[in-house]
Amino acid sequence: MKVNVDGVELELPAGTSAIDAVFEAGGDVPYFCAHKYLSPVGACRMCLVESGSPRKEKDGSFVMDDATGQPKIFWFPKPMASCTMQATDGMHIKTARSSEVVAKAQAGMMEFTLLNHPLDCPTCDKGGACELQDRAFEYGYGASRFGFDRRHADKHYPLSDFVILDQERCIHCKRCVRYFEEVPGQEVLDFIERGGHTFIDTEEGGLPTGFQGNITDICPVGALLDNVARFRGRNWEYDHTPTTCTLCPVGCSITVDARNGRLERIVARENREVNEAWICDAGRFGHAFASERRLTVPLVRVNGELQETSWDGAIAAIRAGMAGRNAADLALYLNADSTLEEGVALEALADAMGTRHVDHWPRYEVALDAMPNGAATLSDVATADAVVVVGADLGEEAPILELRILEMLRGGLLPPEYTHGTAIADLRLVERPARDPQKLAVVGKESRLWGHAGIRASSNGHNALERLSQPDTAELQAALKLLTDSEKAIIVLGADVLNGASGSFAAQLSDLATRTGAKVMAIPAGANSKGLAALNLVPREGGLPYARVAEAPAAFISRLDPGVRARGLTIVHDSHLTATARLADVVLPAVTGYEKRGTTVNLEGRLLELEQAALSAGEAADLIRTLSAVSEALGLRAPVRGLKGARDLAAQRLGIKLGGLPERGVIHPLRTAHVAPTEQVYTPQLWTERMQPSIQTLIPANLQPLPMLGAAPVGGDD
Ligand code: SF4
Ligand code: SF4
Ligand code: FES
Numbered sequence: 261m262k263v264n265v266d267g268v269e270l271e272l273p274a275g276t277s278a279i280d281a282v283f284e285a286g287g288d289v290p291y292f293c294a295h296k297y298l299s300p301v302g303a304c305r306m307c308l309v310e311s312g313s314p315r316k317e318k319d320g321s322f323v324m325d326d327a328t329g330q331p332k333i334f335w336f337p338k339p340m341a342s343c344t345m346q347a348t349d350g351m352h353i354k355t356a357r358s359s360e361v362v363a364k365a366q367a368g369m370m371e372f373t374l375l376n377h378p379l380d381c382p383t384c385d386k387g388g389a390c391e392l393q394d395r396a397f398e399y400g401y402g403a404s405r406f407g408f409d410r411r412h413a414d415k416h417y418p419l420s421d422f423v424i425l426d427q428e429r430c431i432h433c434k435r436c437v438r439y440f441e442e443v444p445g446q447e448v449l450d451f452i453e454r455g456g457h458t459f460i461d462t463e464e465g466g467l468p469t470g471f472q473g474n475i476t477d478i479c480p481v482g483a484l485l486d487n488v489a490r491f492r493g494r495n496w497e498y499d500h501t502p503t504t505c506t507l508c509p510v511g512c513s514i515t516v517d518a519r520n521g522r523l524e525r526i527v528a529r530e531n532r533e534v535n536e537a538w539i540c541d542a543g544r545f546g547h548a549f550a551s552e553r554r555l556t557v558p559l560v561r562v563n564g565e566l567q568e569t570s571w572d573g574a575i576a577a578i579r580a581g582m583a584g585r586n587a588a589d590l591a592l593y594l595n596a597d598s599t600l601e602e603g604v605a606l607e608a609l610a611d612a613m614g615t616r617h618v619d620h621w622p623r624y625e626v627a628l629d630a631m632p633n634g635a636a637t638l639s640d641v642a643t644a645d646a647v648v649v650v651g652a653d654l655g656e657e658a659p660i661l662e663l664r665i666l667e668m669l670r671g672g673l674l675p676p677e678y679t680h681g682t683a684i685a686d687l688r689l690v691e692r693p694a695r696d697p698q699k700l701a702v703v704g705k706e707s708r709l710w711g712h713a714g715i716r717a718s719s720n721g722h723n724a725l726e727r728l729s730q731p732d733t734a735e736l737q738a739a740l741k742l743l744t745d746s747e748k749a750i751i752v753l754g755a756d757v758l759n760g761a762s763g764s765f766a767a768q769l770s771d772l773a774t775r776t777g778a779k780v781m782a783i784p785a786g787a788n789s790k791g792l793a794a795l796n797l798v799p800r801e802g803g804l805p806y807a808r809v810a811e812a813p814a815a816f817i818s819r820l821d822p823g824v825r826a827r828g829l830t831i832v833h834d835s836h837l838t839a840t841a842r843l844a845d846v847v848l849p850a851v852t853g854y855e856k857r858g859t860t861v862n863l864e865g866r867l868l869e870l871e872q873a874a875l876s877a878g879e880a881a882d883l884i885r886t887l888s889a890v891s892e893a894l895g896l897r898a899p900v901r902g903l904k905g906a907r908d909l910a911a912q913r914l915g916i917k918l919g920g921l922p923e924r925g926v927i928h929p930l931r932t933a934h935v936a937p938t939e940q941v942y943t944p945q946l947w948t949e950r951m952q953p954s955i956q957t958l959i960p961a962n963l964q965p966l967p968m969l970g971a972a973p974v975g976g977d978d
Pocket of ligand 1: 377378379380381382384385386387388390391392393429480481482483
């Protein structure tokens, strides 16, 4: 269809909204309530445009304009909200660029929105990143005609431990309310009262933990603030580092905001293929540990006590500790959130040392990457017509996958892809979008997803899959029927079913997938388990798995905390003094996942890049540099000494070129190279002990007391 925007004619797909048409034409429309991943509501009235369409005669021909010889355009008498209007063939749209009426209407609307706004800009956390501030400059009158005392409402009003609401600043765009209804499917927030008294609040009990932090990203003003980050800095003071979250295998795109070397804030970064615009609460709020009580220098044990030393001192201590032993006696264990490059470096060193004791953790001991219908992507999940989740607690294992499944339940309409604008998938104004729970079956233990599933079957352990294949209850029969009857079905597998699964499990799954035509998404145990599984990072013949670290003659343990030490020399590489580090002979300071460059592979098999945020980590080093130091102590030349060397080796080993990946990552099917028994059950836990939040300790003493709970604000000002 052809649409004319400010005199520019363009070709657009049918169903495009008028606001998108403007952005596609390279124009601009101010908006507050519209949001790419939420349904349109037309609440803020900022996106006004003039619009007109040709009209047809009874015989189907166009009413013609005598002056131009073209179809006559019949204009709506008043400006219209473009976010709730569908562009139609032949439509003409005028924005403020070409219409004085629109410019005046928008300036008037801005004046109205600011009528009772507190104008906290000098103190508001959102200052410098506020849509209202920006649009007031661009589209407002520049001066206010109102000199009266503004309405006052609650400030610093906690909706939960994590989210603070400033009711005065709220412009009633309803994004936060719609988000809860439409994305996690929780009706917990709403408008209370009417007219000038309207405010946002929750039911008693506050916001549910899981995905609540996303409302702080989408609030267009500073009304909803991240309590872990607020008052920590202004937007322009932060170093913004786009990177990937390594807390779970989804690998959400995030931006790490650091100030003066401290990690102050994490916000979601859009990645349409992975996390869309959302991240989970652990990913957003669980970062304080990264700048708290860090190890910044190496430690060595002297007379039974750990004492600070230099890297040279630590290398000498390793050399002394390994005296009389072979390099082959040193076991090497790394966390499964380590990057591909780190894994490649560790494997190369293990080969050079000749050690059999190598492992990464957490992992499962079954390879599931050869399924007949291929591996499902997150977009496949969102657009599937049936999902059967077996043995997974997504809240702990892969939270954003839960949101993508909920997206599937409400129709799986992904927003169209535009370079600009507020692509909106569905222009029907629907409150509380209908969900179809019959498209979701959950087999396993009770979890948050149960509440959304139409078919629920209790079953524990890895025989859940066998029971699903040969159903012995009505629920399991219904789940199998759902898989069989659907054209785009997905089987999602989680920890409960993957723990202890062996080769016969893979065969069973493959058989089920063949029978039903379903794609498979097996949730890996660690953030980069899928990447590391493509390397030979499992015990070699006669080697000790990570579960038996206590039997190892000597061990190097990178960012794992088994709570025991090896029989002989124990070297721990970690960012914090964990229980294991306290038992170690040598502790080498490690960077966190926010401070290194490298590549991880998410649950879809998507390669995603990590970038290094500007955090003060003292002398902490990533695994590649640390392994160089260990090699030096062992008298070996490190086979890999830096990121480039690791990438070159990865290219040879895996046939992939790392570095310079597209922002959304790329899917690259990596096959599991080797499997071996783990001898240990993996229990997924998203909020690890070190991340446990304590809002009180997170807020520095000089900022307390905050007028949060109880204290009634006087006059409404800060
Ligand atoms: S939301 Fe904050 S920054 Fe924006 S105009 Fe209001 S007070 Fe100023
Ligand atoms: S709190 Fe923010 S997102 Fe929610 S309605 Fe108010 S301005 Fe909109
Ligand atoms: S009415 Fe708010 S963006 Fe259109």
